[in-house]
Amino acid sequence: xxxxxxVAEAGQAPSRNRILARFLRNRPGIVALMVVVIVVLAAIxxxxxxxxxxxxxxxxxxxxxxxxxxxxxRFPLGTDLLGRDLLSRLIxxxxxxxxxxxxxxxxxxxxxxxxxxxxxYLRGRVGQIIMRITDLMMAFPALILAIALAAILRPSxxxxxLVIALVNWVWIARVVHSQVLSLAEQEFITAAVAVxxxxxxxxxxxxxxxxxxxxxxxxxxxxxxxxxxxxxxSFLGVGVQPPTPSWGGIINESQSYFLxxxxxxxxxxxxxxxxxxxFNLLGDGLRDALEPDRTGEL
Amino acid sequence: xxxxxxxxxxxAVLVLIGISxxxxxxxxxxxxxxxxxxxxxxxxxxxxxxxxxxxxxxxPLPVQYGRYLWNLLHGDLGRSYAQRIEVTELLxxxxxxxxxxxxxxxxxxxxxxxxxxxxxxxxxxRWPDRLGMVLAFSGVSAPQFxxxxxxxxxxxxxxxxxxxxxxxxxxxxxxxxxTLGIAGxxxxxxxxxxxxxxxxxxxxxxxxxxxxxxxxxxxxKHALRNSILPVVSMVGLDIGVFMGGVVVVESVFAWPGIxxxxxxxxxxxxxxVIMGVVILTASxxxxxxxLADLAYPLLxxxxxxx
Numbered sequence: 001x002x003x004x005x006x007v008a009e010a011g012q013a014p015s016r017n018r019i020l021a022r023f024l025r026n027r028p029g030i031v032a033l034m035v036v037v038i039v040v041l042a043a044i045x046x047x048x049x050x051x052x053x054x055x056x057x058x059x060x061x062x063x064x065x066x067x068x069x070x071x072x073x074r075f076p077l078g079t080d081l082l083g084r085d086l087l088s089r090l091i092x093x094x095x096x097x098x099x100x101x102x103x104x105x106x107x108x109x110x111x112x113x114x115x116x117x118x119x120x121y122l123r124g125r126v127g128q129i130i131m132r133i134t135d136l137m138m139a140f141p142a143l144i145l146a147i148a149l150a151a152i153l154r155p156s157x158x159x160x161x162l163v164i165a166l167v168n169w170v171w172i173a174r175v176v177h178s179q180v181l182s183l184a185e186q187e188f189i190t191a192a193v194a195v196x197x198x199x200x201x202x203x204x205x206x207x208x209x210x211x212x213x214x215x216x217x218x219x220x221x222x223x224x225x226x227x228x229x230x231x232x233x234s235f236l237g238v239g240v241q242p243p244t245p246s247w248g249g250i251i252n253e254s255q256s257y258f259l260x261x262x263x264x265x266x267x268x269x270x271x272x273x274x275x276x277x278x279f280n281l282l283g284d285g286l287r288d289a290l291e292p293d294r295t296g297e298l
Numbered sequence: 299x300x301x302x303x304x305x306x307x308x309x310a311v312l313v314l315i316g317i318s319x320x321x322x323x324x325x326x327x328x329x330x331x332x333x334x335x336x337x338x339x340x341x342x343x344x345x346x347x348x349x350x351x352x353x354x355x356x357x358p359l360p361v362q363y364g365r366y367l368w369n370l371l372h373g374d375l376g377r378s379y380a381q382r383i384e385v386t387e388l389l390x391x392x393x394x395x396x397x398x399x400x401x402x403x404x405x406x407x408x409x410x411x412x413x414x415x416x417x418x419x420x421x422x423x424r425w426p427d428r429l430g431m432v433l434a435f436s437g438v439s440a441p442q443f444x445x446x447x448x449x450x451x452x453x454x455x456x457x458x459x460x461x462x463x464x465x466x467x468x469x470x471x472x473x474x475x476x477t478l479g480i481a482g483x484x485x486x487x488x489x490x491x492x493x494x495x496x497x498x499x500x501x502x503x504x505x506x507x508x509x510x511x512x513x514x515x516x517x518x519k520h521a522l523r524n525s526i527l528p529v530v531s532m533v534g535l536d537i538g539v540f541m542g543g544v545v546v547v548e549s550v551f552a553w554p555g556i557x558x559x560x561x562x563x564x565x566x567x568x569x570x571v572i573m574g575v576v577i578l579t580a581s582x583x584x585x586x587x588x589l590a591d592l593a594y595p596l597l598x599x600x601x602x603x604x
Contacts, residue, residue, distance in 0.1 A: 028432055136316045141542045141579040144560050148324070148572060151564050224439060232546050235443045236561070251444060259462075262451045269444025276439035284435070 022289040029285020035278035043094040050088035051076070054245050058083045068254075068261045078263045081254060086264065089245040090271050096246040097275060100161045100230045105222035107165035112172025113215060119173070120180030121203060131177065137170040146229065150238040160239050164229050172218050176211060183210055213290035220283035224276040231272045247272045303592070310584040317580045318370065318573070322363050325569045332569060336379050370577070376570035380563075385574035388559060395465050396555035399478070399548070400540035402471045404533055406479025407486050412529065414483065415490025416517065422495055430487060437484030446477040446550035463552040474551040478544060482536065489532055493525035500524075527598060534590025535583070542579025 023029060042049055052058075061069060061083025071078045077086040115134075119127035149163045183189060184207070192202045233239030234248030242249055247268040254264035333350035334341070350356050354365055369376065375385035411434075418430030453473060454462040460473050497503065498521055506516045541556070548557035556575055563571035 028428065132316075136313055136320065139313050139538075139580045139583045140317060140320075141539070141576060141583070143545055144542065144564075144572075144576060144579065147545060147561070148564050152324075152567070228439065228441060231441050232443065235441070235546065236549065238564075248441070248443075251441075251447070255447070258447050259451060259455045262448065265444055265447045265451070269441055269448065272441045272444065273436065273439055276441075277436055280435045280439050281432070284431075 019289045023285055026285040026288055028281045029288070032278040032281035032285060035274060036282055039094055039275050039278065040098060042091050043098045046091045046095055050085075050091040052085040052088045054084065054088040054092040055243055056084060058085070061085070068257070068264065070261070070263060077267050078261070080250065080264055081257060081261075086250070086267060089250060090247065090267060093245045093247045093250065093268070093271065094275070096157065096240050096244060097227050097230060097272070100157060100164065100240070101223040101226040101279075103158075104161040104164035104226040104230070105168065105219060107161065108168040108222060108226075109172055109215060109219050111165065111169040112218075113176050113211070115169070116173040116176025117180050117203075117207075117211070120177040121184060121207065130173070134170045134173050134177075142167045143229075143232070146233060147236060147238055150233050155233075155238050155241055157240055157244070160230055160233055161226075163233070164226050167229070168222060168226065172222065175214060175218060179211060179214055180207065183207055213287075216290060217283050217287045220279055220286055224279035224283065227272065227276045227279065299595075303588075306588050306591070310581075310588065313584055314577065314580055315367070318367065318577055319363065321573050321576045322366060325573065326359075332379055332567075335567070366573075375574040375577070378563075378568055378571050380566050380568045380571075385570050388571060389556065389574055389578055392554060392556045392559050395553060396541060396557070398471055399474055399544070399553060399555055400537065402475035403478035403482065403540055403544070404536050406475045407482035407536065408529075408533070410479050410483035411486025412490050414487040416494055416522070418487065418491040419494035419498060420517065422491075422498075427491075430491070434484040434487040434491075437480045437482075437487075439484075440481060442477055442481055442546050443550050445480055446474065446547055449473045449477060450550070463550070465552075465554050470551075474547050474553055477547050477550070478540075486529060486532060489528045490525065493528050494521060497521045497525040523597075527594060530593050530597060531587075531590040534586040534588075534593070536586070537589070538579065538583030538586035541582035541586075542575065 058075075058079065061075065061079040063069060068081055068083070069075055069079045075085050075087070077090065080086055080089065115130050119130040146163050146167050149166065150160060153159045153163070189202060189206055192206045197206070230239055230246070231248030231251075234246045235252045237252055240246040240249055242253065250268040251258075251265050254261060258265045333346050333353065333355055336353075337346045337349050354362055357365075366376070373386060375389070377383065378385055378388055381388065414430050414434065418427045418434075421427050421430075450462055450473060453459045460469050461467075464470055503516060503521055506520050507513070511520075542560075544555070545557040545561050547553065548555045549561055552558075556578070559571065560575040562568075563575065
């Protein structure tokens, strides 16, 4: 980026057009956005797109020996152990993945943003306690915590989302905290305080708008990790329970047959990879567009 | 320096006490009654009551926690409900496999991730960078269990180069380590790239190039040494995470490490074992962070701790 643009943008939020222009220059980001849109549409219109009912067990969906069918003309991605159409189950599985990804990450984002700003803006005793809690959470083996909670609390879709949120908010809280700390030091905040703006006005009018890009970026990146975590939990059998089709769950059900029916692992695995990758690349593209000075950070 | 280490160790102890408290409280969410689980389904109420008293489960919570902490300080993590042996013994028996997978996994991450990160940094904003970063994101986004199962299918079954899971020879460790490496390398490559890009823009790199050093020497000697710090701290983090067991990969490859122990314990709600694993993992995470921070001044003399 050329120097004069950087100078023009310093201190004020870049205009929408410029953000859009920057985003459109990022090809992986655009492809990722299209993939996300496709997955979302597939999830919403699942009943119209899916060739079959995801729970219907077909008599001709199994071989004579009772084994699942490989991909063929009737079942494009093959069938599972119960003779159900894998493609239809994957399309419906997108619903579970996205709902949990969005709900879990939305919750994590809300908790993380509130606690992060409180700790960074109010500081003092409360802020100290909040940051010590995040220290604790960082040392906690996150996956073991999630598995144990999911196992104890009897798995359901909402419990799984809640468990993921409980594990993921810490990162967001720390990012927001450090950003609020550095924002609060800047001259325009000092200036706002100096001209007599109230604490809440400084916060909502001057501080919060600068956090929006961070929240958008993390709101996107976090969906990727939530989708992955949900898949891992479902794979271990403590996530979404059958017969609800979930991508991790399909692999869990097929695990003992994967040598004979590798497509039952490959296709759901690819679905998880593509969805998670799309949200990651989209988040990365949004970061490049919204926060050009932070490009390349993790 | 010594004062710094002592204060960090003090913080670590506080973190571990906090973690033991949280874990302890979480176990009371468990709907099952441990005394009944140990006694078995056919036990009389008297037997259950006796076991409860033996375990101290009839005491008030703070007393129970105090007792747990006191035993913990003496290296006693209690007995497994299911296997009726000491938790420390169980953990120790899993350490060799866990340690082996940790070393191999970190090696795979580093060997895949660092070269990828360097190549991306050298070709920054051109195709090696774009390709490298899309690959790195793919590694990070790939579900480990599917990667592991597909590796098993391809290299254990279709072309049987490696055994189909299990533990023993060096051949057993390759596929699980590769599975861990593919995911971890994505992070390493990204960290390596951004650190390297920053260093490559420094004046001394231009000087080194200008005085006619070959590019490989500039990159591998001058730039790498100054951009490796963040990677070191990632290794420190990984030591902690991997020592605590990698549940998913161990489950796919039937690897008898701490992750599998944790998973089995969670399924039957064997609380002392779960708590033992959590505390052990947390200790290693804290220790790994500390080691990484202590390695900083060794690698970069400008960093000093007071």
